[in-house]
Amino acid sequence: MQQPQIDVAYIAGLAKLELTAEETERFSADLNQVLAYVAQLEQWDTATVAPMYHPLPVFDAVRADVPGTSLSNEAALTNAPAAEDGQFRVPKVVESAH
Numbered sequence: 099m100q101q102p103q104i105d106v107a108y109i110a111g112l113a114k115l116e117l118t119a120e121e122t123e124r125f126s127a128d129l130n131q132v133l134a135y136v137a138q139l140e141q142w143d144t145a146t147v148a149p150m151y152h153p154l155p156v157f158d159a160v161r162a163d164v165p166g167t168s169l170s171n172e173a174a175l176t177n178a179p180a181a182e183d184g185q186f187r188v189p190k191v192v193e194s195a196h
Contacts, residue, residue, distance in 0.1 A: 104129055
């Protein structure tokens with residue numbers, strides 16, 4: 099496959115990036131290496147390979163959802179700066195829409 103030539107300066111302009119001539123040359127070389135590697139990967143027959151969602155086996159590391167003991171209402175409100183009628187009291191933060 100013919101390796102495409104990519105205009106790094108044009109792409110940088112689309113991204114509104116200002117690159118020096120040295121940076122443009124360096125990024126162009128880096129991009130050419132990536133494209134050469136992709137071309138190398140295209141040589142392999144992957145028709146019989148099942149798609150993978152992750153390169154490593156993934157196992158859930160979550161514990162079982164088992165009900166436990168909860169804090170009492172009084173214990174939850176112990177350190178609250180303000181409480182009223184068994185609930186946290188907080189200042190109003192939303193102004194009226196009118």
